[in-house]
Amino acid sequence: MPADLLHPTAREHSVQPLDGRTEAPRTGRSTLLVIASMLTLAASVAAGVRLGTADIGWADLTRTVGARLGLGAAPLPPLVDSLIWDLRLPRVLMAALVGASLAVCGTVLQAVTRNALADPYLLGVSSGASTGAVVVVVLGVGTHALGVTGGALVGALLSFGLLLALLRRTGLDSVRIVLTGVVVGQLFTALTSLVLMASADADTTRAITHWLLGSMAPARWEAVVVCAIVTPLGLVAAWLCAGSLDALAFGADTAASLGVAVRRSRMLLLVVTAVLTSVAVATVGAIGFVGLIVPHGMRFLVGPLHRGLLPAAALAGAVFLVWTDTLARVAFAPRELPVGVITALLGVPLFLLVLRRRGEL
Numbered sequence: 543m544p545a546d547l548l549h550p551t552a553r554e555h556s557v558q559p560l561d562g563r564t565e566a567p568r569t570g571r572s573t574l575l576v577i578a579s580m581l582t583l584a585a586s587v588a589a590g591v592r593l594g595t596a597d598i599g600w601a602d603l604t605r606t607v608g609a610r611l612g613l614g615a616a617p618l619p620p621l622v623d624s625l626i627w628d629l630r631l632p633r634v635l636m637a638a639l640v641g642a643s644l645a646v647c648g649t650v651l652q653a654v655t656r657n658a659l660a661d662p663y664l665l666g667v668s669s670g671a672s673t674g675a676v677v678v679v680v681l682g683v684g685t686h687a688l689g690v691t692g693g694a695l696v697g698a699l700l701s702f703g704l705l706l707a708l709l710r711r712t713g714l715d716s717v718r719i720v721l722t723g724v725v726v727g728q729l730f731t732a733l734t735s736l737v738l739m740a741s742a743d744a745d746t747t748r749a750i751t752h753w754l755l756g757s758m759a760p761a762r763w764e765a766v767v768v769c770a771i772v773t774p775l776g777l778v779a780a781w782l783c784a785g786s787l788d789a790l791a792f793g794a795d796t797a798a799s800l801g802v803a804v805r806r807s808r809m810l811l812l813v814v815t816a817v818l819t820s821v822a823v824a825t826v827g828a829i830g831f832v833g834l835i836v837p838h839g840m841r842f843l844v845g846p847l848h849r850g851l852l853p854a855a856a857l858a859g860a861v862f863l864v865w866t867d868t869l870a871r872v873a874f875a876p877r878e879l880p881v882g883v884i885t886a887l888l889g890v891p892l893f894l895l896v897l898r899r900r901g902e903l
Contacts, residue, residue, distance in 0.1 A: 575844055579857035583638060586864045590634040591626060593868050595875045598626060607631075628762075636761035637867040637881070638860035639769040640826055641836075643776065643818040645859025648833020649840075649852055650780050650811050653787040657719045658838070658896055662698075662819045663830030665719070666726030670701025671816075671823035672754055673730040673737070679750065680742045691768070694820035701730050702816055756829035756882025758867045765825045776818040777856050783811055784848035791846065829882045831889020832859055838896065 592598045606626040608615025617623055644662060651660035662668045674697020675690050677683050683693070705726050709718060734754070738747050753760065780787070786807040789797035794804045822829070836859040837851070844850045863881070866888075870879040 576853050576857060579854060583857055583861050586861050587634050587638060590864045590868045591630045593872055596625060632763050632766045633758045633761045634864055635766050636769060636826060637758050637863045639773045640822045641832055641859040641863025642856040643773045643822050644829065644832035645836040645855040646777050646780055646852060647815045647818050649837040649855045650815050652837055653791050654808055654811050655719055656791060659720050661831065661833040663828060665723035666701045666705060666730060667698050667816065667819050668823055668828035669727040669730035671698040671820045672828050673697045673734045675824050676734050676737050676750060680737050691821055691824040694824035695817060698816040698820040701726055702812060752880060753827045755880035756827040757880045758826055769821055769825065772821045776814050777852065779814045781852050783807060784852060787848040829885055831885045832863060835889055835892055836862055
């Protein structure tokens with residue numbers, strides 16, 4: 543297959559020498575980057591807890607965590623302790639987990655669809671998950687059987703299934719995927735608006751509209767625990783399919799010739815993506831462009847091989863959303879911006895840049 547006909551990710555694979563002389567340095571660089579990202583994430587979480595309209599010192603943070611974990615530290619006054627433990631810490635941890643989930647989703651979707659512009663938000667998956675969650679909250683459909691997360695998962699799967707059905711005859715051309723994803727996203731956005739306007743009162747509509755823009759404010763420990771279970775499982779599932787993702791970058795036919803069960807691998811990876819997206823959306827709303835921004839930056843730093851790219855993207859996505867949410871909290875304090883607004887302001891220029899570099903703008 544001529545190198546100039548390959549997807550950009552596949553072209554990067556195609557120039558790797560067979561003796562492994564290039565892969566070994568890149569593997570070492572990926573390991574160092576992951577370690578550096580873990581340290582950066584820990585520092586970012588601590589800084590994110592401290593920053594806000596009320597100043598929190600390092601000593602206050604250490605005492606609260608120590609007292610809550612039973613390490614013998616003297617507890618702080620109840621108001622400060624609650625501010626740190628019940629509001630700031632779960633919010634920052636949720637931002638890290640959601641950022642990691644969306645970055646992994648973007649990385650997987652870009653390989654599966656062979657489209658550098660793929661992202662849960664752009665492909666309509668986030669909109670579908672939002673519709674499913676809103677239907678459960680407003681109409682009470684399946685409240686006991688599904689819950690908000692289950693409704694979001696059903697909506698995400700329906701939107702992705704509709705996307706694949708619409709692309710079945712035309713193929714996975716990059717422009718068609720993005721355009722069809724936008725159409726699917728608009729459809730589910732319209733359905734969400736219809737449900738809100740028809741059945742919700744003014745207060746509910748206002749609250750859900752703010753939530754749909756993406757906000758970490760509702761994050762509580764119960765939701766953090768769910769994300770803390772789902773996100774690592776999703777990352778591990780995607781990482782175990784790293785070889786399949788590398789092969790899928792060359793296309794379905796080439797992947798099949800390399801022994802990859804294309805249909806099964808695609809379905810598994812798409813379900814993983816839908817689950818991660820639905821859990822994130824059900825908790826904090828639809829946050830766009832994280833899955834677009836982070837994978838491109840990490841692919842530039844560690845290369846296209848997914849065994850190193852996936853953990854690097856997860857950690858970078860966590861750091862990115864922690865700082866983005868911190869900016870959303872402090873930029874116009876005491877008023878708080880939805881974090882989805884910040885990510886869109888950062889993501890739209892990158893989206894246009896990627897389109898221009900690919901000669902599609």
